[in-house]
Amino acid sequence: MTHNIISISGLSKTYPKGFEALRNIHLDIRQGELFALLGPNGAGKTTLINLICGIVRPTVGSVSVGGFDIITRYKQARAMIGLVPQELTTDAFETVWATVCYTRGLFGKRPDPAYLEKLLRDLSLWEKKDSQIVTLSGGMKRRVLIAKALSHQPHVLFLDEPTAGVDVALRRDMWQLVRDLRNAGVTIILTTHYIEEAEEMADRIGVIRKGELILVEDKVELMRKLGMKRLSLQLAEPMTAIPPSLAGYGLELSPDGNVLTYTYDSQSERGMIAALLDTLNRLGIAFHDLNTSQRSLEDIFVSLVHEDAAP
Amino acid sequence: MNPIAFLTIYRYQMARTWRTLFQSVFSPVISTSLYFVVFGSAIGSRITEVDGIHYGAFIVPGLVMMSLLTQSVSNASFAIYFPRFTGTIYELLSAPLSYMEIVLSYTAAAVSKSILLATIILLTASIFVPLHIAHPVWMVLFMLLTATTFSLLGFIIGIWADNFEKLQLVPLLIVTPLTFLGGTFYSVQMLPPFWQTVSLFNPVVYLISGFRWSFYDIADVPLSISLLVTGAFLAICLAILAWIFKTGYRLKQ
């Protein structure tokens, strides 16, 4: 049985100058899952994360983490969370070791040098533990931020665009780490605008656009939809409505009546196309061209996020 | 109250102090020595005595107060402004800490640092003039109360400021003039009546007067009033901070 570690309900955020960054978000994150939040720049991903972590205040709605409300029981809620922020914000003159110990201390946890050593080794930071952060490269700083977020052994890890501007080696290490954490039972929520990442890593995918969560789906389910093919028929004569005898095929007619589209699962098509074409022939519906296409997650994503915003 | 988190912030802030110890100690020692050369020796050779006290010795409490005030304000304001400026404030805001715990730990660090410096100045002064401390317990109490109040003020400034200029503006335009006009180098009673009345609106007058009383048993205003005004100032700072945290002003949107 899975239960929800994060529950978001009716959450909206309007920034002080009146900009509505999030609108009526309802979302449950399951314990132990890897949830990818996809969306173009400015969609509200960071706002959502910052809200859950206590950096931004909600305007209306509620959020609980591990059953603790983030406003009334913020201490218990925040104690469960590790956050890797989008921006590379670190102290400059502290050493890697000092900054990691600092974060652990902020979360009220006793020092545990053995755990922190393992953490830094896993992130290939151990050699740099006595270096000042200012001397590290961007990729190394990103690792430091991850180490800080994990320093207090959180149950939930937020990764806000962890791979933006990151080199291949770090990206690979990072995914390995994320997999290990997930296997260890840590719930992970990451934002990205790289679809392949979400496709490869996530259990579930959410798409956010202009502050609205427009889709939340199991990746497997999404991939099944990806397996769907579309057969488009360019009709010789425009059609005003789909004839009743074609009702069983779930056809779509384009608004101008010129294109009839049949969506099917290429693995279990079982002669339906032949039957469809046969029926069309009997009804005397002619077409002068036909083509098939496969939708990718990319297409789904692009069509979702580029549709004009609903009112 | 989480003792581990409190100590973590306190130590982290103090570590910054130790790193810059040389300059933090060196410059106040130099400037105090300069004050003694200019005011104590050059001017003091003309004035010699105020209220029956050697002028060099008379200005010591004022000098100590002056550095206590400016150091407290600048330490605390910088300590909280800096993470806001670099963005690392996210860490404090997302940690399981109450605002109270954050203020207490930052203030404790700022107070420790400015009291450390005040002590160094006091020691430097004792090289130049014979010091006499009539009420040492009160002296320590006044130092603590002043450092706390002005660290809180600094904390407020550090949250209010949205650029480095503003961060320096308040200490420069308000704190320094108030200290100079607060009776550091003179007794308020030496002023013409009109300016004596004006001085009564300057909270620093009460601090320096009370502090000087703890040294030499002489005061411009009664001790109880000194304590009352300092306490009121502390209460005002606390009230402003409470409001800041309630509204999230400049910290959380």
Ligand SMILES: Nc1ncnc2c1ncn2[C@@H]1O[C@H](COP(=O)(O)OP(=O)(O)O)[C@@H](O)[C@H]1O
């Ligand atoms: N502090 C702020 N004040 C006003 N508007 C903001 C603030 N932070 C973000 N926004 C706006 O909210 C929207 C969502 O931003 P953000 O959550 O950062 O999006 P994403 O992380 O998906 O790129 C953007 O249009 C952004 O301009």
Ligand SMILES: [Mg+2]
């Ligand atoms: Mg973002």
